[in-house]
Each structure stands twice: as C-alpha cells, then as structure tokens.
Amino acid sequence: GAVVSQHPSRVICKSGTSVKIECRSLDFQATTMFWYRQFPKQSLMLMATSNEGSKATYEQGVEKDKFLINHASLTLSTLTVTSAHPEDSSFYICSAYTGTAGYTFGSGTRLTVV
C-alpha cells in the first residue's frame, strides 16, 4: 500500500536552533500534504496544508514564519521549526492523500527542545 515516510523519528535540539522534518511519499505522488502537531494525551491539531509548487496554507494561530513548510516536489514536503523553544516540543505528523485508502500518515517525529 501507499507509504508516507517521515524522518527523523526523534530529534532533540537546543533552544534557538532550527529543526527540519521530512515527509516523503514513497510510491505515489502527493500534490497536497498536511502537517499536524500533537501534544500528550491530546488529539492531532492541523497546522498547515502543504501544496506542491505553491505556498502552504496555515491554520489560524499557527505562525508561518516559525513553521516553514516547503513542498518542492510531488514526493517531498518539509517542515522546519525555526528558533525552537521548549514549548515547541511535540509530536509532529505529516499525511498525504493516497486515493483508495484516503489519507496515509507518517510515523511521526518526536521533537524535544532543551
């Protein structure tokens, strides 16, 4: 079936640094990908919609200058958390529409900012 590969699975970074998370569609092309954030014991919260070749669409309250999204090809979207702070520590998940199975999700990235 369709697979979305997300890397890294875990990352620890220092406050003030930037972290890039990659989301790849392995055997299909994804013109649209979605980025979510999930805090402990909470549901997934949609951050932004990533569109290949154009600017991402951010949900209300999500800082676009802090969470940079790039979707330069039909198989790769990246989320860069800039100037990370401890409150950015969270579980980040990407997804893409695959057709018959609806949306496929990546395995997630656990970000810890120290």
Next chain:
Amino acid sequence: DAKTTQPTSMDCAEGRAANLPCNHSTISGNEYVYWYRQIHSQGPQYIIHGLKNNETNEMASLIITEDRKSSTLILPHATLRDTAVYYCIVRVDRDDKIIFGKGTRLHILP
C-alpha cells in the same frame, strides 16, 4: 471544528467484538465517513471508510445508519493490539483537510 462526537473511552474484552459509535448528525450528502486509529506514539492508521452502504474489510466493518447521522465501527474479534485511540472523521473532497476530534480511547481487557 470536528463534525463528529464519540465517547471518550470504552473497554472491550479480548476476543469479543468491539463496537465503537460515532455521531455525525450534520453530515452532508457527499461526505464520507472515515475511521482511523492511533496506537501510542505512532501516526494514525487508516481502517475503513464509507458513504452510505455498510462496508467490510480485513480489519473491520462499518455500519452507517440509513439517515447517515451516525455510524458504528466494529472490530469483530478484538485483541490487545487493538488498544488505541479511534477517530471517526467526515470529509468531502480528495484534498480536503482532515480535522480530528478527540476520538475514543479503546482499552482491550485480557
């Protein structure tokens, strides 16, 4: 906002059928009902989806009421590995964003 309401948590004995309800009383005629589950610290996993008719696959069955205002996900023989949070979602277009509600935390009891 999510268009669905689900019980916060449910218990089910191992080997029994787990029936997870979902209310989507404001669903539109062209919106599908999707079910996903999330096992701890993993990305959500697709289970099943349907529009009007009941659906069955190797994982589960989906029963949608005739008025489409509610549905039930059935895991026929629950195992400990089915312990997860189950999300019921309605959506329309292929690129329509998915908004997650709080889901149902299913505990399978040995």
